[in-house]
Amino acid sequence: MGAGAVAVDGPAGYAHLLDPNRTWRNNKRLIILNAWITLLLITSSTNGFDGSMMNGLQALPQWQSAFNHPGSSMLGLLNAIQNVGALVALPFAPYLSDGMGRRPSVIFGAGIMVVGTVLQTASQSVGMFIGARLLIGFGLTFASNGAAMLITELAYPSYRATQTSLFNSLWYSGAIIAAWSTFGTFKINSSWSWRIPSALQGIPSILQLALLWFGPESPRWLMSKGREAEALQVLAYYHADGNKEDPLVQFEYEEIKAAIDLDRAVADTVGWMSLINTPGNRKRLTIVVAIAWFSQWSGNGLVSYYLNQVFETIGITDPTVQLLINGILQIWNLAWAVSAAALVERIGRRTLFITSCVGMLLFFTLQTVCSARYAITKSDSAAHAVIAFIFLFYASYDIAFTPLIVSYTLEILPYPLRAKGFTVFAFVISLALIFNQYVNPVALRNIGWKYYIVYCCWLAFELFFCYMFIVETKGHSLEETAALFDGDDAVDQIYARGRPSGNEKDIKESFSES
Template identity: 30%
Template sequence: MPKGTKFHFSNVYLISGLATLGGLMQGFDVASMSAIIGTQQYKTYFNKPGSVLQGGITASMAGGSLLGSIATNLTGDRFGRRDSLAIGCVVWIIGCVLMAAVQNVAMLIVSRMINGFAVGMFSCQAPLFIAEISKPERRGRLIAFQNWMIGWGTLIIYFISYGTSFVDGNASFRIPWALQMVPAIVMLACIPFMPRSPRWLAAQDRWEEAHDVLASLHAQGDRYNPLVLAEMKQIKEKILYERDTGSTSWMELVKAKNVMRVQCAICAHLWSQFSGNNALMYYIVYIFQMAGIDGNRQLIAGAIQYCISVGVQVFSFTFMDHYRRRWALMAGSTLLLTWLFAAAGLMANYGHTVPGGLNGVPSVTWVVDNGAASKAIIACAYLFVASYQLTWGPIGWVYPSEVLPMYIRSKTTSIGVGVNWVGNFALTFFTPPAFQNIRWKTFIIFAVFNATSLVHVFLFFPESKTKTLEEMDEVFAQSIWAFKIKHTQSRLVEDVVEVQKNVGAAAADVEQQFEHTAKDASVRYKEL
């Protein structure tokens, strides 16, 4: 590191892990309600909230996240990705303090909205930050790590909540709600030692700092490493080109050259949400009650589902950069609609109505008493979460970060994540009344959403695997129809060769600098 440069971590995996603590907190927020709403302590203290009120309590987090995703557009461009994460940590800690001290439903809703505001900031800035510090061949798995941390968050807080469910009184839910602040404290303490995004630094004309950070992250501090020089060349060309041909106004998002990229980024978030995963995970206890699972068995069944989610994601982020985004999304939509239709069919054929709701829970008005059918429904739930976490779960966050140019990246990501949280709010609010009124038909609605996403991805989502962030212009310039676009190798390897020649380096070293490329570095458009 050059003399006078402030110390920061240089291990990209460590930095990405710290950035994705925001995902851990998002997972906390999901499971801290799903594990607690079925406990007697919660129902007694908050006077057994009805389906609409419970939907409002749960959805309040998504409402706050919408506001946070909008606010982060201002902080992301002005203060940078790293400092936006710091602001999110402070907001999260405030929300956790209020949530742990909650006195009534109104205070619970407000505290969850504050926590949601922080989650909205994390969900926007963490994927962007990771995308902008990563090499193309590692970018997918590192961003997917964010989704894995969401899974870990749900699992950890679910088990904590399960343990505290045996504690008498309101301490059973205050303890897990207070413990949620721990990751924010750790992250806030480490942020001063995390580098700023080199692409954000370059956009601020802080070229030397950007060069230093890239060298530290990708070449152990060697500013003259051919890969670093090639990346700096691409970043500089792209930023200067964008300044000459574009602007930073909101109107850039609807210009012809950007509209396809914007709709891809936004709709990736939309379909990830409307797949039904988050809405169903919030109310997994209700689903298992509908399947005839009661008492502690439903909490154990829910814990198994969260374990599957975390376990599957190990495979997902490990092999993320070995399979194409486009085909994985289409496979995911197909599998998800299959499990949803299967669960709906089983409930329709083997269930019956429960007037007034099961055990005083107004949202559970349909129950399956057949043992084999109940097990099959639970199997569908497990297969659903596994399929989601292999496909839409991680790629729904990776893909938007890969398809956008720098000058509209923050604005579009803000809108995309905002749409995500609008969908989250609507579906989270809608699900309890839907279970109460249309029962198993709720699953059919989500299945139709997945069928629609399958068609949309096939028509309009081009492949982004292995491309640098600066090369996606060429991809979208080929055609508006994604199925007509040819997937090609990244140009970065050629730039490395050119730089090596200029600095007198041996061309044989190219593969060591850019490990995923083909042996023949001179072939620019070889199809995979």
């Protein structure tokens, strides 16, 4: 979320410069680069661990007893406090990413999360537990800010879309570890039944804190600080086996340099009001705010943080069964999210968003019907159907709203506005999470399955919005995507900067067809 442009491009702009023989399977430098990117990707595992862990802890009698069986309001605070911490850090994170670098931002955030995890594991009171979770959320903002930008700015061009989409998808890797660790410690008849899962939350941060000191910095950030030789060296080392004269490396180098020059030229005129001062920018901002809110307010928040309460509405009260279903659900989610990330460039963003909305609306409505059926008849078959529809709902959600929300946001924002737009995106997500985590437990306790009807109506609106406003960006570079929102003038500006991206007439025609 650091301020400034991200000089990145999609496969379309680089296609003629890519070496078809250089792949992640057979090239040592790309294998090393992808190892560093994997270390950055697991940042989201900490966040995913949290939601699943809180689901698991609520099912543990030992945790309930240790914290005096928290009621609905206290559960809302316990879940929301991490996002409050994230919200507090949000205004400061971009300045650290831009001032000190993307890598130091991740390291700083990881260090804070390690401290928070230690305090959470050692908690002796609910206040100490809340404070620790606040600290984890605060550090997570810095780490996520730096990691998302660093992945985008380091990745090899042909893998960038998939790897950026994987950033949010690997939320479920943390959720899997949390779900199965709480299942495994359930039988421990002491506070270690919840302290062990709490401690495991720090694993991704510990790995980052130990290893990232030796990783590469963003070439874009290096060039913005006048360290052009270092930037060229990073690009050459990872993208061309050390060959600084490689055409791809030279193209990337000149692209970044041109973007930085433009940043400096418009730095004094591009402010927050620029997000709304043109029709194209207003459309971008509307989409960014919408998908950020949709990602947390599609009914997924009920299962992410309050799965045990959902189970109680259908008569499943055995903690062992609750924990087992939670563990299986997270594996299911990871498989769908990673598969969808791999298909982003093949299927296209718009198709994935609309398909996701249709599936969520269908299966959440059926979940609501079966929950109502259970409330009337207490039928075991209705309860089992609810569980099945939860799994199908999440498969639909994972098609778009797990892999695409970060990558699509970065794609549609032009580089002078990318940092500001991405900051708005993170702010909206935090607000949606906090709202959800306070409202959901109270609503579930008071009106049970009837609360689902609210989400059924909202999902219908999401489908309408995505059909009307989501713009397809498949096959276009980030530079060329501007024309989808700003018209042919954007293409003219690309060529005014001398960008060798293809035939101008053909590009304009393809934009008109889009």
